[in-house]
Amino acid sequence: MTSLPTGFPPGDPPADRITPPGWLRQGAPAAVLAALPGARAVGGAVRDALAGRDVHDVDVAAPLPPEAIAARLRAAGLKVFETGLQHGTVTAVLDHQPVEVTSLRRDLATDGRHATVAWTEDWREDAARRDFTINALSMDAEGALWDYFGGRADLDAGRVRFVGDPATRLAEDYLRVLRFFRFHARYGRGAPDPAALAAIRAAVPGLARLSAERVWMELKRLLEAPEPAGALALMREAGVLAAVLPEAEELAPLQRLAAPPDPVLRLAALLPPGAPLDALARRLRFSGEEAKRLGGLCGAPPPAPALDGAALRRWLAELPAGVAAEAAWLAEARDGQDRAALRARIAATPRPVFPLQGRDALALGLPPGPAVGQALAAVRRWWLEGGCAASAAACREELRRAVRP
Incomplete structure (x- = not known):
């Protein structure tokens, strides 16, 4: 050497x-x-x-x-x-x-x-x-x-500037279009570099050459920035947001979202009700966990700020585990109504879990088949109507009544 x-x-x-x-x-x-x-x-x-x-x-x-x-x-x-x-x-x-x-x-x-x-x-x-x-x-x-x-x-x-000629740097790797906005969100102050923005507008067609995995990874890093809304607004003006995330609509919910930084929650705030979540997850190659979380958040009925007691327990029981607090943050971002007290009640309320399974119906002599699911669904409706308060023993007794000839 x-x-x-x-x-x-x-x-x-x-x-x-x-x-x-x-x-x-x-x-x-x-x-x-x-x-x-x-x-x-x-x-x-x-x-x-x-x-x-x-x-x-x-x-x-x-x-x-x-x-x-x-x-x-x-x-x-x-x-x-x-x-x-x-x-x-x-x-x-x-x-x-x-x-x-x-x-x-x-x-x-x-x-x-x-x-x-x-x-x-x-x-x-x-x-x-x-x-x-x-x-x-x-x-x-x-x-x-x-x-x-x-x-x-x-x-x-607070200036994010390309090394040398911006168009040359972008042609070397079009992911730098997205990296520019991520770094502007974290380090930029004031107006962005005009030469960079001009080159980025011209480079938008090159984004189609990037793999979905690289695009989503860079979007996640941007959405983890302390204040990403300004950079996303610049992306919209430059034509970049429409190229990589055409499902995004209003930025106002994201600007109102006061939750700790989380890329999936922030993505949900960018999406309108009814957005094609499955197609989005396939296009950007979400992990199974990411797709599940996004679906749970966007599919959750928005909770009223005053939700409490039996109604709160019913709402919690109908949600996937782990999304209730985030769903409250998302609802607040969308309609602007404060839900701090609701989030405190959510934190203090265990998520109710229906206590029966198929084996409980089989133990009562019900033969395997559709009747098992129908009987459990009927008891679960009864359990929900009662505010998810009935014990496992009470639910089994209700199941016994439901399957009794």
């Missing part, structure tokens, strides 16, 4: 130096940087450190081929998993803390979805292939900061 100089690369001095963040000086990130001379933390960790935000994941880049990176990391005692070797990425793990480490890269060819890359030792060349200036920052273990495209000034100004 060829050793690299530990000083700054010739002609590549840092733009600034800051006190190294704590996460850079301990644990897996510190071990990775120590094992790879010339390596730097890159991307989101550097951006969020400069923005004063919590750093959750640390990515590192190094001017070495991936095989050399893996060998050096293993020699330093770290576990190495070849998670994306064809893209130049390995994952180093120390004390259960993972760090993704990627070789510096340059693009050989792009098709709007994926890139063919080659390794390089040129940090600026690697930074030039990133999407936004705020994501093109890098920092070494001593706090030296490299900023080739004005990302720190953009971060301070």
